[in-house]
Amino acid sequence: METIYLTGYHGVGKTIIGKLLASRKDLKYLDTELDIEEQEKSSTEEIKNKKGIDQYNSLEKYILKYKINQGMIVSLSSEIPKDEENRHLIKTSGRVIYLRAKPDTIFSNISNDLTKKSRLNSNLSVLTIEKELNELKPYYEELTNYAIDIDNKKLSDVFKEALAIYNYVNKVKCHIFIK
Numbered sequence: 001m002e003t004i005y006l007t008g009y010h011g012v013g014k015t016i017i018g019k020l021l022a023s024r025k026d027l028k029y030l031d032t033e034l035d036i037e038e039q040e041k042s043s044t045e046e047i048k049n050k051k052g053i054d055q056y057n058s059l060e061k062y063i064l065k066y067k068i069n070q071g072m073i074v075s076l077s078s079e080i081p082k083d084e085e086n087r088h089l090i091k092t093s094g095r096v097i098y099l100r101a102k103p104d105t106i107f108s109n110i111s112n113d114l115t116k117k118s119r120l121n122s123n124l125s126v127l128t129i130e131k132e133l134n135e136l137k138p139y140y141e142e143l144t145n146y147a148i149d150i151d152n153k154k155l156s157d158v159f160k161e162a163l164a165i166y167n168y169v170n171k172v173k174c175h176i177f178i179k
Helices: 014-025 032-040 044-051 053-066 084-091 103-112 118-122 126-143 155-169
Strands: 003-007 029-031 073-075 094-100 146-149
Touching: 003 014, 003 126, 003 155, 014 029, 014 073, 014 155, 029 032, 032 044, 032 053, 032 073, 044 053, 053 084, 084 094, 084 126, 094 126, 094 155, 103 126, 146 155
Parallel strands: 003 073, 003 094, 029 073, 094 146
Antiparallel strands: none
16 A cells, blocks of 8 residues: 655645545554644644754654655645655655645635644735745645645545545545446
């Protein structure tokens, strides 16, 4: 079984799609950002502010090197692909689904989710998202084996596409019945 990584910007649904996919396929699930927060007992922003971005990046690298097993579903933090070694570790250990969205879709998703990080809520704008997304997009695209555009789609439709990709990658035989 191939490990499936979900990548993309904040608010594209990596965590919920990852959890649904892992649950449906009875696989282990890992969210790199949440794993670091649990390990450090602090939010991502607190860790970066107290320990620095280099230390945070080391924590991400540790997860990719030592916590990823074959056949897992992994939601990547939005910035993890910026590091060249991280990209290498991801590319050589699984397949990547890029959950792609336009800045206005992301803005709407984050604005509607009150649990998102305060950093995002404090300076949240479509322009800020567009700027950060333009910086991250080349890294996402370098990693991408499959992409799902989430704009104007229901969560259930995005999940169905991710499930179809999982089944294709892992050569799972399935029957689709259309009424």
